[in-house]
Amino acid sequence: MKAARFHGRGDIRIDDVPEPATRPGTVKVEVEWCGICGTDLHEYLDGPIFAPTADEPHPLTGESVPITLGHEFAGSVVELGAGVTDLRVGDRVVVEPYLVCGRCDACTQGRYNVCASLGFIGLSGAGGGFSQYVVAERRWIHPLGELATDVGALVEPLAVAYHAVRLAHTKPGDTALVFGAGPIGLVTTAALRAVGVEQVLVVEPAAVRKQKAPGAGADHVIDPTQADVVDAVMELTSGRGADVSFECAGIDAVLASAIRATRVGGTVVNVAIWGHEASVAMNDLVFREVNVVGSLAYCDDHPATIRMIQEGKVEPHQFITGRIGVDDIVKQGFEELIDNKEENVKILVTPT
16 A cells, blocks of 8 residues: 655655554554644654654554654544454544553553653554554544544644643633644634633734634734734733643743743643753743643543534634645645645645
8 A cells, every 4th residue: 555654854755565454452444634744744854853763663663764654644444353343344533643551650640642652653653644544453543423534634633732721721711822823823722712711812923824813713813023922911811911821832932921921820831842942931930820731742632622523613624724645745745834834734635
């Protein structure tokens, strides 16, 4: 079968690879749509980063580059492994793309998203969504019901946002502040609106992305090149500051603004994956008792995220800005996202 595989920095090839076989307790899914994630772009531009190398194969898969990419995918069940009786061939499903040990302290706490040996299908081996078929353990298979699989491919990034919102302990009457209107910032905005947050403020300098923020649920968009962010937030919140803020950029100045724009006793959730050691003005935290929380991916969040979409609380089609075939993944996918990142949110790839 065809698969888009990462061979190294700037090197993604369409290879012919063996079709995976089911094992007891697993499900074979025919992938219909898979989104290109920012993590995939980082691998293409600067990797291997998360992708395992020959010197350090992944501890759970034993695999190393080249690997099949793609972890935001949905499709239809085509085969059930022995012991799987609660799904049917033809069911539309999304795969929670985890590889976890099940034995470390995090796993025994139920916080498998920070497993000591954490891996992802599509980044650590075990196949990936930029191929026709993926085999995964039943525990990671989530039925979509009547939802289409293009929407299903948006469940993974929306689950990232839902997890961050859940960790913030948001309440319906809160004011939330989101830094960045890229893909994660926009889905975070949508998740906040879906859980009933009263006011959502978004900080974004790029013109095209500023235009996308209201559609995702932003009440106000603040351009940091035109206004002091902290002053603007204080004015919009009658001097209190935001109840919760979300750092989705991984930039020191953004984190500093998020802390200073959050009310006394409020919470800043860091959603971004940083490419450098962050610099934090600790006294801004101490003197106002602001909480800073790290949020990684998702943990038991897929069912709630799917319900959120089924109930119409989020309109995911607004985030789909392109659809391509796997043969065009480099030019029309990766390079399009790199060269025109402001115009794009999510490009979906069909392996078939």
